[in-house]
Amino acid sequence: MSRHLVTLTVNGAPVTREVEAHRTLLEVLRDGLDLIGAKEGCGAGECGACTVLLDGMPVRACLVLAVEADGCAVATIEGLAAARGPDPIQQAFIDAGATQCGYCIPGFVLAARALLDRRPDPTDDDIVRACGGHLCRCTGYHTLFEAVRLAARRRAAG
Amino acid sequence: MEQRCIGTSVPRVDALEKVTGEARYVADLSFPGMLHAKLLRSPHAHARIVRIEKAAAAAMPGVHAVATGKDLPWWVGECIRDQRPMAVETARFAGEPVAAVVASSEDAALAALEAIRVDYEPLPAVLDARAALAPGAPLVHPDLGTYHVLPGFRPSPGTNVFHHYFVKAGDVTKGLARAAVVVEQEYEFPHLMHTALENHGCLARYTAGGRLEVHAGAQSPFTVRNVVAEAFGLPRHRVSVRGGYLGGGFGGKSDATVEPLTCALARLCPGRWVRLILDREESFVGSVLGRGFRGRYRYGLTRRGRLVAADIDLLMAGGAYSWTAVNILPCAGHNGIGPYFVPDLEIHARGLYTNTPPVGAYRGYGHPDSQFMAERHMDLCARAVGMDPVAFRLKNLLGKSGKKNPLGQRVDSSAGDLEGCIKLVAQDIGMATSPEGIRAREAEPSAVSRPAVAVGRGLACLMKSPGQATNAFTTVVLKFNEDGTVHVISAVSEMGQGVHTAIAQIAADLIEIPVEKVYVPQGTDTDYSPYDWQTVASRATWMQGRAIAAAWEKARKELRATAAKAFGVPVAKVDYRRGTLFVRGDESRALPLEKVCHGYVFPDGHAVGGPVLVAGHYVPHATYADEQTGRGELATSWTFGCQGAEVEVDLRTGEVTVLRFSSAIDVGRAVNPELAKAQVIGAVVFGLGGALTETVTWGPRGEIRNASMTDYKVPTPEDVRGIDFRVHLLETPVPGDPVGSRCLAEHGAVAVAPAIANAVADATGVDFFDVPLAAERVFLALQARAAQAPSPKPPRKAKGAR
Ligand code: FES
Numbered sequence A: 001m002s003r004h005l006v007t008l009t010v011n012g013a014p015v016t017r018e019v020e021a022h023r024t025l026l027e028v029l030r031d032g033l034d035l036i037g038a039k040e041g042c043g044a045g046e047c048g049a050c051t052v053l054l055d056g057m058p059v060r061a062c063l064v065l066a067v068e069a070d071g072c073a074v075a076t077i078e079g080l081a082a083a084r085g086p087d088p089i090q091q092a093f094i095d096a097g098a099t100q101c102g103y104c105i106p107g108f109v110l111a112a113r114a115l116l117d118r119r120p121d122p123t124d125d126d127i128v129r130a131c132g133g134h135l136c137r138c139t140g141y142h143t144l145f146e147a148v149r150l151a152a153r154r155r156a157a158g
Numbered sequence B: 001m002e003q004r005c006i007g008t009s010v011p012r013v014d015a016l017e018k019v020t021g022e023a024r025y026v027a028d029l030s031f032p033g034m035l036h037a038k039l040l041r042s043p044h045a046h047a048r049i050v051r052i053e054k055a056a057a058a059a060m061p062g063v064h065a066v067a068t069g070k071d072l073p074w075w076v077g078e079c080i081r082d083q084r085p086m087a088v089e090t091a092r093f094a095g096e097p098v099a100a101v102v103a104s105s106e107d108a109a110l111a112a113l114e115a116i117r118v119d120y121e122p123l124p125a126v127l128d129a130r131a132a133l134a135p136g137a138p139l140v141h142p143d144l145g146t147y148h149v150l151p152g153f154r155p156s157p158g159t160n161v162f163h164h165y166f167v168k169a170g171d172v173t174k175g176l177a178r179a180a181v182v183v184e185q186e187y188e189f190p191h192l193m194h195t196a197l198e199n200h201g202c203l204a205r206y207t208a209g210g211r212l213e214v215h216a217g218a219q220s221p222f223t224v225r226n227v228v229a230e231a232f233g234l235p236r237h238r239v240s241v242r243g244g245y246l247g248g249g250f251g252g253k254s255d256a257t258v259e260p261l262t263c264a265l266a267r268l269c270p271g272r273w274v275r276l277i278l279d280r281e282e283s284f285v286g287s288v289l290g291r292g293f294r295g296r297y298r299y300g301l302t303r304r305g306r307l308v309a310a311d312i313d314l315l316m317a318g319g320a321y322s323w324t325a326v327n328i329l330p331c332a333g334h335n336g337i338g339p340y341f342v343p344d345l346e347i348h349a350r351g352l353y354t355n356t357p358p359v360g361a362y363r364g365y366g367h368p369d370s371q372f373m374a375e376r377h378m379d380l381c382a383r384a385v386g387m388d389p390v391a392f393r394l395k396n397l398l399g400k401s402g403k404k405n406p407l408g409q410r411v412d413s414s415a416g417d418l419e420g421c422i423k424l425v426a427q428d429i430g431m432a433t434s435p436e437g438i439r440a441r442e443a444e445p446s447a448v449s450r451p452a453v454a455v456g457r458g459l460a461c462l463m464k465s466p467g468q469a470t471n472a473f474t475t476v477v478l479k480f481n482e483d484g485t486v487h488v489i490s491a492v493s494e495m496g497q498g499v500h501t502a503i504a505q506i507a508a509d510l511i512e513i514p515v516e517k518v519y520v521p522q523g524t525d526t527d528y529s530p531y532d533w534q535t536v537a538s539r540a541t542w543m544q545g546r547a548i549a550a551a552w553e554k555a556r557k558e559l560r561a562t563a564a565k566a567f568g569v570p571v572a573k574v575d576y577r578r579g580t581l582f583v584r585g586d587e588s589r590a591l592p593l594e595k596v597c598h599g600y601v602f603p604d605g606h607a608v609g610g611p612v613l614v615a616g617h618y619v620p621h622a623t624y625a626d627e628q629t630g631r632g633e634l635a636t637s638w639t640f641g642c643q644g645a646e647v648e649v650d651l652r653t654g655e656v657t658v659l660r661f662s663s664a665i666d667v668g669r670a671v672n673p674e675l676a677k678a679q680v681i682g683a684v685v686f687g688l689g690g691a692l693t694e695t696v697t698w699g700p701r702g703e704i705r706n707a708s709m710t711d712y713k714v715p716t717p718e719d720v721r722g723i724d725f726r727v728h729l730l731e732t733p734v735p736g737d738p739v740g741s742r743c744l745a746e747h748g749a750v751a752v753a754p755a756i757a758n759a760v761a762d763a764t765g766v767d768f769f770d771v772p773l774a775a776e777r778v779f780l781a782l783q784a785r786a787a788q789a790p791s792p793k794p795p796r797k798a799k800g801a802r
C-alpha cells in the first residue's frame, strides 16, 4: 500500500499527514483528525451527510481521496462556529427550526455556506439546487429551505 | 395570567449542538485499543451452512477473533425467542451474518473476511406471505415448537405462522348476509426500509470484572439491556447500556438489531471495546425492514351507506425472525378498520415467517399498513353506494356515536374532534362539502388546467394508539440544584422528534419556572437513568408528561415540608407558586425555591430538609387481549386525524405531483406547536416516500436488489419543493390530564398513502390497491386501461386532455 504525504489547511490550520492512497478525505478527517462533524450516511456519494468545503466548494468527503485534496483548504462544520457562538448560518438553522435528528445538518449548513458565498441573494431554485443530493429523512426539507432563506435575508440586512 | 411554557414554541434544546457538529452519535465514539468487527453475510435467502473454513482468516495480521454462529450459542428475542446472534447451521435470509471477524482495524477485518470460505446448500425459500401460508410451504423454522414463547403469543409449529391475532364483535357472517351491498378487495403494502441517515451501530466491551458495557445507537437502551442480559444470562446490574443522539430511528432502532451480535463478539475479546458499524448496504439487508402486509377486505353496507359488517384478513411477511415483528400484528389488526363504527366484524392478522430480513417497527407500527387498506376501501364503498367519500366517512364515524371500537372501548368526542379534522382537510384540498368552498378552491392557481394533466383530490382518516407492553413504564427524576435550577433526568432517546425540548417545557410549566432553569441531560445510561421501556409509539412526550407531573407532586410536598419548618408553621399553611414558597394568607413570609430545594439553612447555620431528588412514574391501564374475542385494553390513548392531498397526474408519463397536502390532527394540547408541525410535515414527507417512490425490490435469489440510497428512492429536496403543506393541530381537552397532550409523532405518516391513492383514483379513474404509485406503474395502468377500453370516458377531472 503506497503512502503519501498530504498537506491540508483544515479550518485555517495547516495539517500534514501520511496517508494510504485509498484513504478518503472523510476517513482522514474523522479518524485521523477527530473532526467527526462530517457524517457518513452512505459512503457512496448518495446522501450528502459527509459534505465539507474544499477551497470553498462543497464536496462529498466520502468520494474525495485524501491525496486529491493535497494542498487544498478544507472547511468542516467545526470550523464555522466562532468561539463566541454559532455563525449566522448556523443561527438561521436554529431559528428556522430546521434541525431534527441533526445527522444531515452539517452537510446542509456547509452547502448553504457555499451557496451564500457564491450568491448572496439566492432564488428558491438556487436553494433547492444547492440542497440537491443532500438527503434528510426527518424534516421534509421545508424548514431547511427556510433556514437558507433566513440566512440570506439576514446577510443582506447586514 | 402568566404565559405558560406549554403551548409556546421555544427553540429546541439540542439545536446548537446539532448545527455546530458537536452532537455525538454512536459512530463518533472511539476508545483506546478499540477493535473493529466486520460481518460475512449469506448470499442465499435460505441455505444450509455446510462448512465454514475460517483458519486462514484467523491467522491474518491484526485479527483477534473469527467467529461463526456455532461460537455464539445464545438465543435472542423477547416474546418469541427465535433468533441467534448469527446464523447457526441455517441461513434464513439473504444478508444474515454467518461469520464475523474482530480485528485491530476495519481494513484488517475486511481483509480477513475475504479469507473465510463458506459452503452452502441452498434450500427452497419462501419470500411472500401467501407462499409461506400455502400448504406444504418450506418451513423457515422447523423447530418452532421448541422456542421459548411468552404467554399470549401463538406460534403454530409445523407451519410458518408465528402469531395469529384476531378480534371479533357481533356476528360477521350474519352481518354480511344481511348487507345490501358487499364490497371486497385485496390490498398490499409492501416492505419499506427506514433509511435513517445514520446507519445501525454498536460498541460493546466485557470488563475484567465480567460486566458488559454497551454504547448503542438504539431507541431503547433498557430494551437492549433486557435482550442482551436475557441472551447471556446476566443479571441486569451487570449490564450497562448507554444511548445518545440518534441520527433518526423511525422504529428501525427500537428493538435490538446489531447489539446482541456486537456483545457476543465482545465476549470473545474481553477487556476490549468492539465496534460494529453497519454500512448503508448492510443497514438495508442486515437490520430490520418495515410493513410487508397483504390484506383482504370485505365490507357489508346498507344501500344508504351505513357500514354493517367487516371481514378483514391481514397477512404479514414478517421475515426470518419474528420477535421484532410480532407485536405489530395486534396494532395492524384492531386498527385495521379505521375510526368507524361497524357492529359485526372479524379481523384476523397473521404473521408469517418468510426468508427475508426480519420486519420490525416502522413509523406507525402497523397502523399505516392496515389503514392504507381500510381508507382505500372506504372510498370503494362510498363509490359502491354512490356517496361522496367525505359524507360517507362522516356518516360512519366512530367518535360521534360514542359507540365501541373493535376492542370494545367506548370512543366519544372527548377522544378528539375527528369530524373537525375531516372538515378542515376537505376544505384545504377542495373537497369541501359546500359548492362555494369548491369554487373558491378551484380559483386558486394550483388547480389551473394544463394539457394532459388530471387533477384529483383524496383524503383518509387516521387513528393511532401506542402499541406497547401492558407494563411499559416510564420514569423521570427531578433533581433540584442549589440555585433552584432543575435537572430532569429521563431515559427517552432524542432522535430528532424534539422530546427533550418538550420534557423541559412540561417540567418548566408544572414547576412554574422559566424553561431556561430546566436542563434535560442528553443520553441514557441504564446504570444511572430512571427506567423507560422504549422510545417508540409516539409515546415519550405523553408518558413523560404524566411522570413529570407525578414527580412534581412529590417534590412539591417535600418543598412545602421544608418551608413549613423554616416558617415554623404547619405544612398545610404553606403553598407554592412560581418559584416561591409562602405562608398562605401572609405572602410577606416567602422563600424563593433556591432557599428551600437544597434544604433550608437557619440563621444559626443549622439545616433542615434536604436536596430534593424525586422520581415519578407512569403507566396507563392496559390489559392483554381476551383469548376468545381479542378484545381488551390494548389501546391506552387515541389520537385521531385526517389527511388529504390534491395531486396532479401527468397522463403522458404517469408522474404524480403533490400540489397540496393537508393534515389535521387532534393533539389534545400542542406542547410546542412549531415542533409539532415540523414533526407532522417530516412524517408526511416520509409517508410520501412510501406512497410514491419507495419500495424494497427483490432479486431472483431473494436478495434485496435496491440496497442503496440511489436505488431506494427516499424523497429528495426537489421532490417536495413545490408542495403546499397545511397542518392543523386541534386541541380537544383530555379530561383529567395534568398536561393534556396526546401522542403525536408517527401520526403524520399514517394516512398519507391512502390519501394519495384516493386522489390519484379521483384524478384518473384508475384504482391502485398497493403502493408505491411510481410513475412507471401509473403510466402502465393508464396504458392498460386505454388498451382495454378503446374509447374510454375521458378521465374524470382531466383538464385539457386530448
Ligand atoms: S456519506 Fe458521503 S455522500 Fe453519503
Ligand code: FES
Binding pocket: A099, A100, A101, A102, A103, A104, A105, A135, A136, A137, A138, A139, B197, B247, B248, B496
Ligand atoms: S434532521 Fe435527521 S436526517 Fe435531517
